[in-house]
Amino acid sequence: GDSVTQMEGPVTLSEEAFLTINCTYTATGYPSLFWYVQYPGEGLQLLLKATKADDKGSNKGFEATYRKETTSFHLEKGSVQVSDSAVYFCALRSGATNKLIFGTGTLLAVQP
Amino acid sequence: GAGVSQTPSNKVTEKGKYVELRCDPISGHTALYWYRQSLGQGPEFLIYFQGTGAADDSGLPNDRFFAVRPEGSVSTLKIQRTERGDSAVYLCASSTGDGLNTEAFFGQGTRLTVV
Numbered sequence: 001g002d003s004v005t006q007m008e009g010p011v012t013l014s015e016e017a018f019l020t021i022n023c024t025y026t027a028t029g030y031p032s033l034f035w036y037v038q039y040p041g042e043g044l045q046l047l048l049k050a051t052k053a054d055d056k057g058s059n060k061g062f063e064a065t066y067r068k069e070t071t072s073f074h075l076e077k078g079s080v081q082v083s084d085s086a087v088y089f090c091a092l093r094s095g096a097t098n099k100l101i102f103g104t105g106t107l108l109a110v111q112p
Numbered sequence: 113g114a115g116v117s118q119t120p121s122n123k124v125t126e127k128g129k130y131v132e133l134r135c136d137p138i139s140g141h142t143a144l145y146w147y148r149q150s151l152g153q154g155p156e157f158l159i160y161f162q163g164t165g166a167a168d169d170s171g172l173p174n175d176r177f178f179a180v181r182p183e184g185s186v187s188t189l190k191i192q193r194t195e196r197g198d199s200a201v202y203l204c205a206s207s208t209g210d211g212l213n214t215e216a217f218f219g220q221g222t223r224l225t226v227v
Contacts, residue, residue, distance in 0.1 A: 004154075032213055043116075044155070044203065044218040051213050089154050099145065099168060100205075100216060102154030 002027040006090045006103035013080055013110050021075040021106045023064075023090035031094040033057075033066050033073040036102070038087045047075075047088070080110045114138075116219035118204050124225045125194055133189040133222045137206030144187050145216060146179055147203040155203055161187060194226045 007022040025031065035047040035057070048057035053068035062077045073090060090103040117136040125131050137144050143162055147155035157171040161181045172178075176194075181187040191198055201223050205216040 036218075043220040044205075046215050046217075049213070049215075091154075098143070099157040099160055099171070100147075100155075101157065104152070104154045 002031070002092060002094050002101050004090050004092055004101055004103040006088075006106055008104070009087075009107035011106060011108050013108070015082055015110055015112050016079045017110075019075070019077040019080045019084075019108070021088055021090075021108070023073045023075065023103060025071050025073065025090075025092050027071075027092055027094045029094050031092040033064070034091040034093070034100065035062070035064055035073070035075050036089040036091060038089065038105075040086070044089065080108070082110045082112050084108060085110045116204055116206050116217050118202075118219035118222050120222060121220065122223045122225075124227060127194060127196060127226055129194050131191050131194055131224065133191075133202050133224070135187045135189070135204030135206075135219060137185065137187070137204070138217055139185075141206035141208055141217075142184070143207045143209060143214070143216075144181060145205040145207075146187070146189050147205065149201045149203055149221070151200075158189070158202075191224075194224075196226045199224055199226045 003026045032051045034049045036044045037047045048059040050057040050066035056065045064075045087105045089105045091100045119134045146158040149155045159179050160168040164184045176192045179189045201221040203221045205218045207214045207216045
């Protein structure tokens, strides 16, 4: 069945460091791919998405490119801030079902 | 309301008891989803409604779990004979439709603790 694998955390970075959180997926057909973020004490929020191969999703300085050849959707940010500290979830949605399938989440802690 | 509302925010119950968890979706959203999130894990799909009907209930773990959405708006997740393993955060999400690109908006969840 469809699945998402993302790198385990926690990831601890200093402010202004470069961030990469790896995500790979397995899916039948052509899924849409998402990154959700959960800030402390808040609900899940959509961060960015990409709906077809080679699409790049971007928001708040974060980017991820839909790579069909490597079945990946890695999240990147050039310069993280303390306010980016949160749990990040990679997810997919395929045509076979309308449900979102999530990875296990990666905790990011940014230190000043 | 402005977002998806879930009540209660916290629920502690004794093993064997019955619980109901409520979800108020964003007004006008036809699709509604329930997920369960255990500690250190990503959300796990339970059930999906399109309007009043359950379009996909393949994620319900067993027949102790049931959900309804009688008027196509508010939904209730019902758990009978609760077990300690049911302890988790139960998340509700809604969206305008069920297309691949449609954004799902999540509530803050109900933290269920079975003691």
